[in-house]
Each structure stands twice: as structure tokens, then as C-alpha cells.
Amino acid sequence: xxxxxxxxxxxxxxxxxxxxxxxxxxxxxxxxxxxxxxxxxxxxxxxxxxxxxxxxxxxxxxxxxxxxxxxxxxxxxxxxxxxxxxxxxxxxxxxxxxxxxxxxxxxxxxxxxxxxxxxxxxxxxxxxxxxxxxxxxxxxxxxxxxxxxxxxxxxxxxxxxxxxxxxxxxxxxxxxxxxxxxxxxxxxxxxxxxxxxxxxxxxxxxxxxxxxxxxxxxxxxxxxxxxxxxxxxxxxxxxxxxxxxxxxxxxxxxxxxxxxxxxxxxxxxxxxxxxxxxxxxxxxxxxxxxxxxxxxxxxxxxxxxxxxxxxxxxxxxxxxxxxxxxx
Amino acid sequence: xxxxxxxxxxxxxxxxxxxxxxxxxxxxxxxxxxxxxxxxxxxxxxxxxxxxxxxxxxxxxxxxxxxxxxxxxxxxxxxxxxxxxxxxxxxxxxxxxxxxxxxxxxxxxxxxxxxxxxxxxxxxxxxxxxxxxxxxxxxxxxxxxxxxxxxxxxxxxxxxxxxxxxxxxxxxxxxxxxxxxxxxxxxxxxxxxxxxxxxxxxxxxxxxxxxxxxxxxxxxxxxxxxxxxxxxxxxxxxxxxxxxxxxxxxxxxxxxxxxxxxxx
Ligand SMILES: Nc1ncnc2c1ncn2[C@@H]1O[C@H](COP(=O)(O)OP(=O)(O)OP(=O)(O)O)[C@@H](O)[C@H]1O
Ligand SMILES: [Mg+2]
Numbered sequence: 001x002x003x004x005x006x007x008x009x010x011x012x013x014x015x016x017x018x019x020x021x022x023x024x025x026x027x028x029x030x031x032x033x034x035x036x037x038x039x040x041x042x043x044x045x046x047x048x049x050x051x052x053x054x055x056x057x058x059x060x061x062x063x064x065x066x067x068x069x070x071x072x073x074x075x076x077x078x079x080x081x082x083x084x085x086x087x088x089x090x091x092x093x094x095x096x097x098x099x100x101x102x103x104x105x106x107x108x109x110x111x112x113x114x115x116x117x118x119x120x121x122x123x124x125x126x127x128x129x130x131x132x133x134x135x136x137x138x139x140x141x142x143x144x145x146x147x148x149x150x151x152x153x154x155x156x157x158x159x160x161x162x163x164x165x166x167x168x169x170x171x172x173x174x175x176x177x178x179x180x181x182x183x184x185x186x187x188x189x190x191x192x193x194x195x196x197x198x199x200x201x202x203x204x205x206x207x208x209x210x211x212x213x214x215x216x217x218x219x220x221x222x223x224x225x226x227x228x229x230x231x232x233x234x235x236x237x238x239x240x241x242x243x244x245x246x247x248x249x250x251x252x253x254x255x256x257x258x259x260x261x262x263x264x265x266x267x268x269x270x271x272x273x274x275x276x277x278x279x280x281x282x283x284x285x286x287x288x289x290x291x292x293x294x295x296x297x298x299x300x301x302x303x304x305x306x307x308x309x310x311x312x313x314x315x316x317x318x319x320x321x322x323x324x325x326x327x
Numbered sequence: 328x329x330x331x332x333x334x335x336x337x338x339x340x341x342x343x344x345x346x347x348x349x350x351x352x353x354x355x356x357x358x359x360x361x362x363x364x365x366x367x368x369x370x371x372x373x374x375x376x377x378x379x380x381x382x383x384x385x386x387x388x389x390x391x392x393x394x395x396x397x398x399x400x401x402x403x404x405x406x407x408x409x410x411x412x413x414x415x416x417x418x419x420x421x422x423x424x425x426x427x428x429x430x431x432x433x434x435x436x437x438x439x440x441x442x443x444x445x446x447x448x449x450x451x452x453x454x455x456x457x458x459x460x461x462x463x464x465x466x467x468x469x470x471x472x473x474x475x476x477x478x479x480x481x482x483x484x485x486x487x488x489x490x491x492x493x494x495x496x497x498x499x500x501x502x503x504x505x506x507x508x509x510x511x512x513x514x515x516x517x518x519x520x521x522x523x524x525x526x527x528x529x530x531x532x533x534x535x536x537x538x539x540x541x542x543x544x545x546x547x548x549x550x551x552x553x554x555x556x557x558x559x560x561x562x563x564x565x566x567x568x569x570x571x572x573x574x575x576x577x578x579x580x581x582x583x584x585x586x587x588x589x590x591x
């Protein structure tokens with residue numbers, strides 16, 4: 001139990017980078033980008049291929065992320081220059097990437113089990129003393145995590161990306177990107193090239209997605225052509241759950257919420273799969289239910305609160321009237 | 328400063344919906360001139376504004392700003408030189424962003440946008456001073472989301488955002504039309520103040536004839552895609568509403584039931 005929850009948090013921290021990418025397209029740019037399912041695999045596949053061919057894992061990961069950036073830029077170009085509807089542009093890019101990814105990978109699965117990856121590089125740098133110190137917190141647990149290295153390093157990486165994103169969205173360029181998602185007509189009248197901003201924004205979004213894909217592949221030890229299926233839904237689920245639980249007052253708050261959402265999504269899925277009558281094929285259904293719950297619950301709570309408030313006001317009014325009548 | 332030569336624009340040419348929106352427009356504005364534009368619905372006032380700002384490209388004709396032909400310059404490039412305030416108070420600001428962020432975006436209008444924070448301490452003080460001139464108390468609400476402001480407050484903010492980088496041309500398209508009378512009066516006053524403070528070359532469309540007479544030093548009357556009447560200077564200062572109605576009747580040979588029916 002403890003071990004599987006630990007694993008859930010660990011992969012949640014990695015998938016959070018993908019969720020931040022989805023946040024950038026869906027929320028900031030208001031662009032429903034479905035490229036994600038493809039660009040996630042692009043990152044995983046290209047990085048996997050390069051590692052198998054002997055490239056250093058860090059360089060390979062960066063190249064994978066850059067390939068995702070290019071894919072996103074193409075989606076952006078299809079939408080802005082080609083005037084193709086945003087959803088369709090993303091879908092077209094997604095299916096095109098399926099073939100392109102297979103070309104790069106050469107076969108549907110690229111195994112990295114015998115290769116040096118970022119993950120085992122991190123582990124070899126890690127001091128086991130930290131592990132035993134941290135594991136001593138769990139005295140009495142029958143099994144303890146073998147290493148904290150991945151969790152801690154990945155959390156640091158994800159947070160670093162979060163802070164960079166926070167900073168970027170407050171720069172002059174970042175403000176213009178946010179305004180492009182908010183009021184395109186206005187920011188164009190303030191001399192911003194909205195087409196360029198959309199292309200760059202969707203590029204960055206898919207760069208993050210591909211980076212996440214590259215890390216997930218190294219974490220799992222393989223890249224698979226189908227590992228991206230449904231990724232966009234997981235990303236959206238993370239964004240929506242995060243916003244519902246942690247709020248979205250400021251940029252820094254939302255990006256933190258998105259990371260939280262990604263981790264909670266993994267934890268909930270892990271817990272759900274331990275329930276006896278649920279099977280791993282029910283995963284998609286569980287995801288759908290989770291997203292619906294995250295969307296609907298805040299609304300229900302809000303209208304409850306409103307109702308209560310109105311009832312209280314009404315009671316106060318009645319009481320005042322009653323007092324006036326008796327006076 | 329602004330020259331328009333032989334500009335014509337027809338919508339849906341060759342279809343039953345064909346509409347000549349601009350019919351061979353020629354005009355010249357001097358630096359610092361403030362023109363008010365009146366005319367009935369569909370006269371082509373907004374189309375003219377859109378041609379100047381670059382959101383529409385005319386079928387023929389040239390638009391020159393400072394002797395540079397900008398007719399094929401895309402809107403986002405031209406807007407370095409052209410400030411706009413729209414009729415809809417929602418249109419000129421980004422609602423989910425704060426007042427200071429909106430101002431920062433306007434501040435970058437005539438500069439290259441960089442990867443440095445848009446709102447710095449120094450700029451904040453700057454913004455506060457600018458907002459102070461509006462007398463709406465917005466200077467104390469720099470971190471408020473613009474979506475929370477009233478229509479009048481937003482329009483005042485839009486006006487400030489359109490003007491404080493001192494664009495070569497300022498275009499105002501019925502920017503007080505969506506406001507209640509007292510707010511409209513306030514925005515009208517602020518408009519007069521900022522235009523004269525920065526000496527901006529301005530074109531303002533309005534359906535309010537009194538406003539058209541009170542503000543500015545030149546007046547255009549448009550009808551059916553043409554500028555049918557153009558007065559400036561002393562002659563304009565002495566105009567009254569009745570003169571405008573008489574003038575319309577003289578030129579068009581049509582009876583006007585009331586100023587509301589045709590111009591209002
Ligand atoms: N995008 C468009 N497509 C087709 N016709 C248009 C378009 N924009 C404007 N028109 C037509 O061109 C004519 C001029 O429109 P314009 O908006 O310039 O009028 P206006 O003088 O601003 O009127 P109003 O006072 O109602 O704002 C109108 O008949 C209008 O129907
Ligand atoms: Mg109009």
C-alpha cells in the first residue's frame with residue numbers, strides 16, 4: 001500500500017510537467033489542443049531512440065522536448081496561418097505524429113532497460129544515507145521505498161519548471177500570450193502579433209508535454225507508440241482537479257494547483273485500482289468520473305452556499321417584519 | 328499626418344448582399360487635429376476606422392501615416408502607431424488580468440516585447456500617476472481583475488491604455504455609447520483632457536450631435552460611404568445642431584424627421 005502510493009506520487013510529479021503544458025494551451029491560450037497525445041510519445045520515442053543509440057540521457061531528453069516544441073508550433077501554424085479550427089488542427093497533428101513517431105522509433109516499443117537513463121543516473125549520484133534517514137520516518141511499515149531519489153529530484157525539476165512558467169507568464173511576452181487567450185482583438189490593437197504568440201505558446205505547451213513523455217519513458221524503462229493515448233484527458237483531469245481543490249486566484253497558485261492535481265490524480269487512480277471489483281480496464285471510466293466530479297462538485301457547493309445565504313437573509317427579513325408588525 | 332487617398336470598400340461584392348461601405352474617400356488630417364464623425368447607421372464610419380487601424384484592407388486606395396503608406400501593413404504592426412477605443416467596454420481590456428497587467432500590455436505597444444517582467448516597481452508608480460488623472464480611485468486597485476470593473480471604469484481604463492503611449496493616431500468609435508449619461512459625460516471630459524494633453528491626432532465617431540459639436544476642432548458628416556460635409560475652425564465652433572440637420576437636408580435633398588432618426 002505504502003509502496004504503491006509512493007510510486008503514484010513519484011509518477012504524479014513527472015506527469016505534472018505534462019499537465020502544466022496542458023494548462024498553458026487549454027487555460028492560458030484558451031486553445032483546446034489535442035496534439036498532446038502525439039507529442040507525449042514524440043518526446044518519449046525520440047529520447048528513447050537516441051538513448052539506445054548512445055546519446056547522453058540529458059541531451060536526448062532535451063532533443064525529445066524540442067521535437068515536441070516543433071510539433072506544437074506546427075499545430076499553431078495550421079491554426080493561425082492555415083485557419084484550421086483549433087480542435088481539428090490538434091487532431092490532424094496528433095494522427096500525423098502517430099506515423100512520424102513510429103518512423104523515429106522504428107518499432108512500436110523501444111526498451112531502455114539496459115541503457116543509462118536520467119533515472120539511473122540520478123540514482124547513482126544519490127546517497128543511500130538520505131534514503132535510510134527518510135525511511136526511518138516509516139518505522140513499523142513492513143516495506144519501505146527503495147529510493148527517494150526519483151521523487152525528490154523530479155519534484156525539484158517540476159517545481160523549477162513551475163517557477164519558470166510563473167515568471168514567463170508575467171513577462172511582457174507572457175502577458176501578451178495570456179491576453180491572446182483572453183481578448184485577442186484587444187491585444188492585437190496593442191501591437192501584439194497574436195499568430196506568433198499562439199504558435200510559440202502551443203509550441204512551449206507541447207515542449208513540456210514531450211519533456212514529460214521523455215521522463216516517463218525513462219522512469220518506466222521503455223517508450224511505446226501507444227503510451228500517449230488518453231494523455232490529453234489525464235492532463236485536463238489534473239488541471240481541473242487541481243483548480244477545484246486548490247483554487248486559481250493567481251498564476252502561481254494555479255500552476256501549483258495543477259501539479260497537485262496531477263499527483264492527486266495518480267493517487268486516486270492507484271487507490272481505485274486496489275478496490276476489488278475495479279479492473280485496470282476501468283481506468284478510463286474512473287478518469288471520466290473523476291473529471292466530472294471535479295467539475296460538478298464546486299458548482300453544487302457554490303449553489304448550496306448561495307441557497308443558505310438567501311434563506312438566512314429571508315429569515316432575517318421575516319423576523320424584522322414580525323417585529324415591525326408587533327410594534 | 329494622416330492621408331487617405333481614393334479609398335473604396337465593398338462588402339460581398341457581386342452577391343445580393345452587396346454593400347458599398349466606403350465610396351472613394353479622400354481626407355487629410357493635420358498633426359494634432361481632432362475630428363468628430365457623425366452619420367446615420369451604416370454610413371461607413373466604423374468601416375473607415377477599421378481601414379485606418381488595419382483590421383480591414385480597402386479594395387482600392389491608400390492610407391498614409393506620416394507619409395508612409397501603411398495600407399498593407401498588418402493590424403498588429405500598424406497598432407504601434409494607432410490607438411483605439413471600441414464601443415464595447417469589454418473589447419478594450421483583458422478581463423481576467425489585473426489593471427496593472429493591462430496597463431503594462433498597453434505600455435509595450437510601441438516597444439518590442441521582451442522577456443522581462445511586465446510590471447516593475449517603477450512602472451507601477453508610473454501607472455498609479457496615470458490612473459490618478461482619471462479621478463476614479465483606480466490607482467488604489469492596481470491588482471484588481473479588470474473583469475470586476477464597471478463599464479465606465481473599463482472604458483476610462485481603455486482610453487488611458489489607448490493614449491498614454493501617445494500614438495500618432497487615436498481612433499474612438501462610439502466609445503461612450505454603452506455608458507449611462509453621467510458616465511458618458513465623464514468619459515467625454517476625460518477624452519477632451521487626454522487628447523489635448525498629448526496633442527493627439529484623433530478621430531471620434533459619435534451619435535451624439537452635441538458631443539460632436541462640443542469636442543474637437545473639425546467635423547465630418549458621413550452618409551452612404553462618403554464624407555458629405557467637412558467643417559473646421561471657427562465655422563465649426565459656431566455650429567449648432569439645427570445647422571447640421573439643415574446641412575444634411577441641403578446636401579441629400581431628404582427630409583429629416585428628427586436628429587434621432589438619421590443621425591442619432
Ligand atoms: N463585415 C461586414 N460584412 C458585410 N457587411 C458589412 C460588414 N461590416 C459592415 N458592413 C456593412 O457596411 C455598411 C457600413 O457599416 P459600418 O459599420 O461602417 O457603419 P457605421 O457607420 O459604423 O454604422 P453604425 O452607426 O451603426 O455603427 C453597413 O451597411 C454594414 O451593414
Ligand atoms: Mg459603427
